[in-house]
Amino acid sequence: MTEDVPVIARPQDELLSIGVFAARARLSPKALRLYDRLGLLEPAHVDEVSGYRYYREDQIEQARTVALLRRLDMPLADIAGMVRLDGERAARSLDVYWAGIEERFAEQRTLAHYLRGRLSGRNAELYATFEVKTVDVPRTHVLSETRHVVAGELPSWIGSSAERLEKAAERCGGMPGPHFVVYHAEVTEESDGPAESCVPVADAEAARAWAAGQGRSSDAKVRLEPAQRLVYTRITKAQVGYPQIIAAYDAVEAWAAERGLTVTGPCREVYFADWESSGPEDEVCDVALPVAVG
Template sequence: MDAHAQVREGGEPLLTIGDFAARARLSPKALRLYDRLGLLTPAYVDESTGYRHYRPAQVEHARMVVLLRRLGMPLADIAATVRLDGEQAGRAVAAYWADVEERHAEQRTLVGYLRGRLSERGFEMYAKDFEVKTVDVPEQHVICESRHVLSEELPVWIDASTRRLEEAAESECGGMADSPFVVYHAEVTQDSDGPAEACVPVRDAAAARAWAQKAGRERGTSYRVEPARRIAYTRITKAQVSYPQILGAFEAVEAWVAREGLKVTGPCREIYFVEWDTAGPEDQVCDVAFPVGE
């Protein structure tokens, strides 16, 4: 086919990549990139020449891709958003930006924490917000779910795993005996995946053992006995569960343990004693705790 011949689709003349690039105010290089990324596919590609052609209606699509790219939206989300109708696409953009603003708020707080910490006043900035106490916890029979998980996956996994364990406790193990807790056997960050272990204390040990045998290794489920121990803890609000406040909570407990001449005898944990979804930002929801001994 002559490269200059007019190409039509359903009677509608198609635009060459040069004409389309001019209308969309994009370079041909950008259009080839968007095609390769699956964000903007040409209406027609000549098999013999490789020339790309576009429908005039795709100009708005191209401009929308540019705007979403400038917004920092991930490529997969852009591809999904531009396939939606106007109202749905608007909701998708609003939901994405709400997540961005939440993440930026956390990062803004983290920047303040880091600046203070680097100037040797970071710990003091946050330690004053946390009162540390100790309590003796009796032996507990717990059903557990363990998983290697990164920090961005952690909130969803904690919610889902504790709900599954709570349902199993009520239906299979004689009911819950105490508050659920999450044990961190290693750091959970963007780069370190734990593992973390969700635990629910139950009333019927024999039933819990039977449940664990029946459940097998599904989702890393198990039953074990949590020995009696003393824990040092500080109680935090829902707002303080966010970074970096929760880092300050862990550091405050560790510093208190060191000042008291005690030793940490087990992995740190978060003990949740309030239904998360019904709690407000200033409601106390969680104990950040370390097992301790002489």
């Protein structure tokens, strides 16, 4: 009587070949090989001799998820991080990614509207979409930080400088007004200002002591901001980005010029709302110019 020899099933007998798996997952073999190299979707088995890749049937859902995320134009590096998360964390990661996409779309839509007006020569119609007003602001001491920055560096610096100055203001009697940024020269991709980030403080002496304690390497200083009249227009978060914010500045300048007002100082942006919690269409900023009174 001969002893039965057990038959060992080969992995490829149990698994799906790359061609079959690609068809089931609605992906190309080329895409699967790329996803393998990037760690997005590793095969369940690779034949040591032939190098053929084999996949489990339960990997089809993951493969389709990767393909769908690519339809959202999500970078492969972001997908690689997301597929390693559990369901809830992956969903939250997708929410963060898509919020960024919607914010960029809102900015681009605003910029396209502005460019349409410029290209068609209907600038006056474009400016009419901005409601321009005036406001008188009292003199106040400000704690400030000045930096040479180009347009691409500006958002990060504005946020970080505001955080530093606002924390300092808490130790200087608080903030009697919102954070604002003064542009002492043009800031574009080619021109670096400088720009000055300012936070009003209630206790000027405490602010001077704080600034002095930061040492020579610090940009912080205390100065008096004079009482003045501002011509301004209120804009949304989507309108703040460069270069679409130029439309707001153009509208304010045109409004002042039509009324014969004399500009007395550099332009500024006054940030009165919490940036992080605001959506693309929420009003967050006043674009303003100081003008002579009377």
